[in-house]
Amino acid sequence: MKFAIDAELPNTLGRTGTITTPHGEIQTPAFVPVATKATIKSLTPEQVRDAGAQVVLANTYHLYLEPGDEQVKNLGGLGNMMNWKGPTMTDSGGFQVFSLGAAYGKKGITKISHRELLLPKIVEEETPKIVTIDPNGVMFRSHTDGSAHYFTPEKSIDIQHNLGADIIFAFDECTSPYEPLHYQKQALERTHRWAKQSLEYHKSKNTSQALFGIVQGGRDENLRKESAKIIGDMDFDGFGIGGSFEKEDMQHAVQWCNSILPKHKPRHLLGIGEPVDLFGAVENGCDLFDCVSPTRIARTGMVYTKDGRINLLNQEFREDSKPLDDCTCYTCKNYSRAYIAHLFRAKEMLAATLASIHNLHFIISMVDTMRERIKNKNFENFKKDFLKRYYKS
């Protein structure tokens, strides 16, 4: 894997670049759609490509359980199996430590809906955790059949080697922002040790896959900077910035990390997809971002427009013959809001497909435009106009 910086955004950490992988180039900054179980839900790879995607990210934990990483390898690896002809990525499984462990059963905690991350709402429920962390690794119970599985850094790398994505991640522990500082320190020590193990084990194998190390540290400035220094000094091909953030913390954490991480390697902000967060992440020097949000909200009838999100199930759209937005995607060129609203009411699968195409296109082309505007030196105007209109503020 190679990375070259093409242009920079003055007085910020922002830049544009080109990542070259065995399966093609990625122009950055780039939004990465999530193919959790080796499919972007409700879409063919051609529809994902036509929506503008350059690269997709699949989940190691899910593919390990089903259909199994050996099985994916036998079917030619992730990209070949799912008929995605461009670059691919897999996460490390570490995020599941968080979502199935610390955050399991806590409805208020989510990496996706930062707006809902309001501390007083969170209630400790009696849900048993299905993850146990020890110094050497993590014991998962499968969320489907309850079977026990033990992940170590080496196991995560082995699985990701079988999955065969172009870019893979070191095994880490993602913590909740509500864990106390002493826990954050413990978890970070593990993450750093696991990063070193992941890297050493990866280097001992003969593979052309690129390995990214993950910076953690929660909301604490010292821990974030310490983590960026330690992970940044390791010989990774690039970096991920992990963690579940409160909204106001995110850009600080990103800035702390990226001011320290080596400039000439790509940086991936994990699990972020809100427009305002993406603008901040780009300005603060992130090159890649993945998020399930555009396709997840699409399946509920929620679509992005330049004037903010709309819910197609609202009465007002039943007779609305306009397209979803002033937009060049397949959905907007060919279908009305009223027809798509009908499909949602009728519970037709095509509803999810059409809304997902639009939402992916919306977010991807927003990031593509940021890239163009950095090159053309008029990023600030685009950001100001876009956010003002989108958030009506």
Next chain:
Amino acid sequence: MKFAIDAELPNTLGRTGTITTPHGEIQTPAFVPVATKATIKSLTPEQVRDAGAQVVLANTYHLYLEPGDEQVKNLGGLGNMMNWKGPTMTDSGGFQVFSLGAAYGKKGITKISHRELLLPKIVEEETPKIVTIDPNGVMFRSHTDGSAHYFTPEKSIDIQHNLGADIIFAFDECTSPYEPLHYQKQALERTHRWAKQSLEYHKSKNTSQALFGIVQGGRDENLRKESAKIIGDMDFDGFGIGGSFEKEDMQHAVQWCNSILPKHKPRHLLGIGEPVDLFGAVENGCDLFDCVSPTRIARTGMVYTKDGRINLLNQEFREDSKPLDDCTCYTCKNYSRAYIAHLFRAKEMLAATLASIHNLHFIISMVDTMRERIKNKNFENFKKDFLKRYYKS
């Protein structure tokens, strides 16, 4: 609408032809996929077209209830609303008289799975019928909200004029093969009267839509022939052959009807999709057939192969890296059985999409090959080889 016979199958009623509609030509015999609620479930119109479809059929009853026929009209009519650029058809709503009335709650009766139509299985359940038939029309209760609606022949035609399909059907009553003869006679008298009313009302309006009359008569030879004579003498643009059949009755009924119906007008066998039935229907002079079966069974993991149907959820396909079949469709060119089986187990929507593309392509190209073989005068060999391999008999 115009219809021209291009070639004939010697010593049978079979033929090939061309139907010309305002939205393009249909080469017959042709399989017509069903877009119940103005979408072929899980597919875009482009995917349906790429699977080989020339024309699609939507259900009047469903579109009347949701989104409403006036609404479809406001969105440019059925084809425009759903982005289908070729010819379209709508049924008359009469089949719902059967499926929601006489057959409602009787699990054994179905138009689709003729194999399951075994008389002893049928049990009169205490399910209230939600359809009431009187001499002038039919009172439906909506299957979604229970609201009452009254369909007359004129109402059905009005709705179908709003929906705007190229080919529409006269309002009829589809009977169960288990109704006694005296009921079949009563129902047939209504169907004939309603056909005349549908035709007269249609002709009083200024429309380029073609109207097909429907022949009924159950399993009784005299009634079928009487119906073919009476309906065939009316000035329809083509004909539908309706009814729910026991498997062994179907080809007799089709033959009785088509030996009497005027030769120079197209004939549509309603709701038929099993391979053996399609061969019989073509030999017996049918030009069009619609059926939900290819896409319905696809959504359950059942796919056609030249060696018969297979259920992708069977254990044996988990590691099967072959395509679904020796086939040129999008699915078979790009995906393995193992990957599609994984998608079904993971309950991913793409599973339904990929299986539906293949099943539609399978049935459509089978009918397309029949057409070629009639023209090339080697239909019999194709039929023999295909059925022997498919049914292993």
